[in-house]
Amino acid sequence: MSAPGRRRPTNVLANAPFRRLWTAASVCSLGDWLNILALTALAANLTEGGFRNQSLAVGGVFVAKMLPAVLLGPLAGAFADRFDRRLTMVVADLARFAIVVSIPFVGRYQWIIIATLLIECVNLFWVPAKDATIPNLVPKQQLEAANRISLLVTYGTAPVAAALFALLSVADDLLHTTASLLQPTSLALGLNALAYLVSALLIFTLSGIPRRGGAISTPSVLRQIIDGWRYIGTNRLVRGLVIGMLGAFAAGGAVVGVAKVYVLAQGGGDAAYGTMFGAVFVGMAAGMFFGPRLLSGLSRRRMFGVSIVSAGVVLAALALVHNLVIVVMLTALLGAFAGIAWIIGYTLIGLEVEDALRGRTFSFLQSTARVVLLLVVAVANPLAALFDKRTVQLGQITYAFDGTNLVLLIAGVLAAVVGVLSLRHMDDRPGIALSDDLLAALRGEQYKPEVDEQLPGMFVAFEGGEGSGKTTQSRLLAIWLRDQGYDVVQTREPGSTKVGMRLRAILLDAAERGLSPRAEALLYAADRAEHVEKVIRPALLRGSIVVTDRYVDSSLAYQGAGRALDPSDVAQVNAWATGGLVPHLTVLIDTPPEVGLTRLGGAADRIESEPLEFHEAVRKEFRALAAAEPGRYLVVDGTLPSEEITRQIQDRVREILPDPVPQESEDVTGTMPAIRD
Structure with a gap:
C-alpha cells in the first residue's frame, strides 16, 4: 500500500527516473536514424563505378545493420538478465560514441561495414537492458503508457532525423564546403556521436536500476x-x-x-x-x-x-x-x-x-x-x-x-x-x-444493404455467448415495447417453427457429437430460412416489431469462428436462406465465457459443452462483427447489473422506434418452454 496522502503521478513522464531514461532513449533514437541516413549516403558517395557498385555498397550497409539482430539477439537478452543494466547501457553508449566518431576520420567503405556491425552488436545489449529497466521505474498500471511513449519516440524521431540530414545537406550545398569533416554525412555522424554521449551521461546519473531482474531472455x-x-x-x-x-x-x-x-x-x-x-x-x-x-x-x-x-x-x-x-x-x-x-x-x-x-x-x-x-x-x-x-x-x-x-x-x-x-x-x-x-x-x-421497403415493421436481434443474458434481455425488451403500445413478436433460433423445433432437438442434443461442422451450419441455415419465411417476414409485413433471440451473426460466430469454417461460405448460405434480411439493430450482450458458462443450470447441451477455447473464439467473432458495423450494433457489457443492461438497451431502441400504433399483441413463443441464455 502507498503511504497516506501520497499521490501517484497521472502522467508517466512526471516520474523523474523514467523521464530521464526516456530522454536518453529519445536522444539515442534520433542518433540511430541519423546513423542510418549518414552511413548509407556515405557508402554511396565513397563508391566509384556507377549505379551498379553504388547499389551493392548501400545493400551491404543494410545487411551489416540487420544481421547481428538475427544472429545475436538471444545472447544479448541473456546478458541483460545477468549484469548491471545501468553499467551495460553506459558502456554501450560510450562504445557507440567511439565507433561513430572514427568513421569520418577513416573514411573508407570497408570500415563503414565493420563499424555498422559493431554498432548493431552494441545496440543488441543496450535495448534489452533499457526494456528490462522500464518496469522497475514505473508503477504496473503505468507500464502500458510507458511502453507506448517509448515506441512513439522510436519512430517519431525518424522524420526529425531526416529533416536534420536534409538541412545539413542544403547548408553544405549553399556553402560549397570541401573539407571532408564538414560534409553533411560527417556532420550527421558527429551529431549521432554526441547523442550517444548525452545518453551515457543521462543514464550514468540515473538511480534505481537494479543489477538483475525478471528474466527477459529472448x-x-x-x-x-x-x-x-x-x-x-x-x-x-x-x-x-x-x-x-x-x-x-x-x-x-x-x-x-x-x-x-x-x-x-x-x-x-x-x-x-x-x-x-x-x-x-x-x-x-x-x-x-x-x-x-x-x-x-x-x-x-x-x-x-x-x-x-x-x-x-x-x-x-x-x-x-x-x-x-x-x-x-x-x-x-x-x-x-x-x-x-x-x-x-x-x-x-x-x-x-x-x-x-x-x-x-x-x-x-x-x-x-x-x-x-x-x-x-x-x-x-x-x-x-x-x-x-x-x-x-x-x-x-x-x-x-x-x-x-x-x-x-x-x-x-x-x-x-x-x-x-x-x-x-x-x-x-x-x-x-x-x-x-x-x-x-x-x-x-x-x-448498408438496401432493406425491403415493403416490410414496414422493425427488426431487433439479440446475440451473445452461452449464459450471456440475451434471452432475459430480449424478453424484457418485448415486455417494455408492449407496454409502450407496440405490436411485438418475440421469437428465437433455433426452434420457433414446427420444423425448427425438430432441428433444435438435433442441433443441441449432446449425443450428436459426430455432427460435422458443415452439416451443423446447413441445419442452422435451414432453421433460419423457415424462421424468416414463417415468422419474421410476415410479422414485419404487418408492421410489428420483431425481437429475436439469435440470428445470422450466431452462425458467423459459432460455425464460422468456433468451427473454423470459411466465413464467406457461412455468410453466403445464410444470406440466401434469409433473402438478405438484416436487422435494424443487433444487441450484443458481451459476456466473458468463463462468466457466462457458470450461469447455466442443468445438463449442458452440445454447444454449451464445448471447451472454453471454442467459446472464446465465438466471443471474439461477435465483437469483430460489431466493430465492423458499429452503426447497426449496440454492444453492452454483460457483467453489468441486469437493470443497467436493460436501461442501455431501452435507450438505444428508443432512438429508432416508430410512432406507436397500438395493436393486439402476438407472441409466437407463448407456448414455448423457457429458453436458457
Missing part, C-alpha cells in the same frame, strides 16, 4: 518463428493479418534498401534522400492518426487489406515516376497507407489474440519481420545492380528504366497481391461489394 529467432506458426497456422484471421503485415514489411524494405541509389539516379543528392526518407515516416504518422478516422465507416479488416493494396499501387507508381517532387509526395502517401495497415494490424492482433498467446504472436511477427527485412534488403540492391540501366524508346519519347525502378515495381506488385490475399482471409462483410463499402466510407457513411 529465444532464438528460429524458435520464435516455429512456435508462432504453430498457433497462427490454425487461426485464419491472424494468418491474414500476419501475411499482410509481413508483405508491408517486405515492400518497405525494398523502398529503404534502394532509396539512396534511386534518388541519385533521379539526379538528387543527400538533401533529396533525407527528404524522401522523412516523407515515409511523416506519412506513416498521418496514416496512423487520420486514416481510421477518415474511413470510420469501413470495416477495420477491410481497411487493413485495402491499405496494403493501395500501398502496392502507390509503390508501383513511384517506380515509374522520374520527378523528385512527385516522388516525395508519393512516398508520403505510401507511408500513410503503411501507417494505416500497421496501426490496424497491431490493434486487431491485440483484440483477436487471447492474452496467453498475444506476446508469442507479437514476438513471432517481430522476429519474422527481421528475417524478411534482411532478405529483402539483401536481395533488393543486388537485383537492382544486376538489371543496371535500360532505355526504352517509345516513338519520340525516351524512357529511362534502371534496377531501382524494377525493384520498386516488383515490390509494389507483390504488396498488392499480398493485400488481396490478406483481404480474402479476413473479409468480414462477404456478399457486400468492396466498392460500395469504400464509396460509402469516403462519404463518411457506412454502407
Whole structure:
C-alpha cells in the first residue's frame, strides 16, 4: 500500500527516473536514424563505378545493420538478465560514441561495414537492458503508457532525423564546403556521436536500476518463428493479418534498401534522400492518426487489406515516376497507407489474440519481420545492380528504366497481391461489394444493404455467448415495447417453427457429437430460412416489431469462428436462406465465457459443452462483427447489473422506434418452454 496522502503521478513522464531514461532513449533514437541516413549516403558517395557498385555498397550497409539482430539477439537478452543494466547501457553508449566518431576520420567503405556491425552488436545489449529497466521505474498500471511513449519516440524521431540530414545537406550545398569533416554525412555522424554521449551521461546519473531482474531472455529467432506458426497456422484471421503485415514489411524494405541509389539516379543528392526518407515516416504518422478516422465507416479488416493494396499501387507508381517532387509526395502517401495497415494490424492482433498467446504472436511477427527485412534488403540492391540501366524508346519519347525502378515495381506488385490475399482471409462483410463499402466510407457513411421497403415493421436481434443474458434481455425488451403500445413478436433460433423445433432437438442434443461442422451450419441455415419465411417476414409485413433471440451473426460466430469454417461460405448460405434480411439493430450482450458458462443450470447441451477455447473464439467473432458495423450494433457489457443492461438497451431502441400504433399483441413463443441464455 502507498503511504497516506501520497499521490501517484497521472502522467508517466512526471516520474523523474523514467523521464530521464526516456530522454536518453529519445536522444539515442534520433542518433540511430541519423546513423542510418549518414552511413548509407556515405557508402554511396565513397563508391566509384556507377549505379551498379553504388547499389551493392548501400545493400551491404543494410545487411551489416540487420544481421547481428538475427544472429545475436538471444545472447544479448541473456546478458541483460545477468549484469548491471545501468553499467551495460553506459558502456554501450560510450562504445557507440567511439565507433561513430572514427568513421569520418577513416573514411573508407570497408570500415563503414565493420563499424555498422559493431554498432548493431552494441545496440543488441543496450535495448534489452533499457526494456528490462522500464518496469522497475514505473508503477504496473503505468507500464502500458510507458511502453507506448517509448515506441512513439522510436519512430517519431525518424522524420526529425531526416529533416536534420536534409538541412545539413542544403547548408553544405549553399556553402560549397570541401573539407571532408564538414560534409553533411560527417556532420550527421558527429551529431549521432554526441547523442550517444548525452545518453551515457543521462543514464550514468540515473538511480534505481537494479543489477538483475525478471528474466527477459529472448529465444532464438528460429524458435520464435516455429512456435508462432504453430498457433497462427490454425487461426485464419491472424494468418491474414500476419501475411499482410509481413508483405508491408517486405515492400518497405525494398523502398529503404534502394532509396539512396534511386534518388541519385533521379539526379538528387543527400538533401533529396533525407527528404524522401522523412516523407515515409511523416506519412506513416498521418496514416496512423487520420486514416481510421477518415474511413470510420469501413470495416477495420477491410481497411487493413485495402491499405496494403493501395500501398502496392502507390509503390508501383513511384517506380515509374522520374520527378523528385512527385516522388516525395508519393512516398508520403505510401507511408500513410503503411501507417494505416500497421496501426490496424497491431490493434486487431491485440483484440483477436487471447492474452496467453498475444506476446508469442507479437514476438513471432517481430522476429519474422527481421528475417524478411534482411532478405529483402539483401536481395533488393543486388537485383537492382544486376538489371543496371535500360532505355526504352517509345516513338519520340525516351524512357529511362534502371534496377531501382524494377525493384520498386516488383515490390509494389507483390504488396498488392499480398493485400488481396490478406483481404480474402479476413473479409468480414462477404456478399457486400468492396466498392460500395469504400464509396460509402469516403462519404463518411457506412454502407448498408438496401432493406425491403415493403416490410414496414422493425427488426431487433439479440446475440451473445452461452449464459450471456440475451434471452432475459430480449424478453424484457418485448415486455417494455408492449407496454409502450407496440405490436411485438418475440421469437428465437433455433426452434420457433414446427420444423425448427425438430432441428433444435438435433442441433443441441449432446449425443450428436459426430455432427460435422458443415452439416451443423446447413441445419442452422435451414432453421433460419423457415424462421424468416414463417415468422419474421410476415410479422414485419404487418408492421410489428420483431425481437429475436439469435440470428445470422450466431452462425458467423459459432460455425464460422468456433468451427473454423470459411466465413464467406457461412455468410453466403445464410444470406440466401434469409433473402438478405438484416436487422435494424443487433444487441450484443458481451459476456466473458468463463462468466457466462457458470450461469447455466442443468445438463449442458452440445454447444454449451464445448471447451472454453471454442467459446472464446465465438466471443471474439461477435465483437469483430460489431466493430465492423458499429452503426447497426449496440454492444453492452454483460457483467453489468441486469437493470443497467436493460436501461442501455431501452435507450438505444428508443432512438429508432416508430410512432406507436397500438395493436393486439402476438407472441409466437407463448407456448414455448423457457429458453436458457
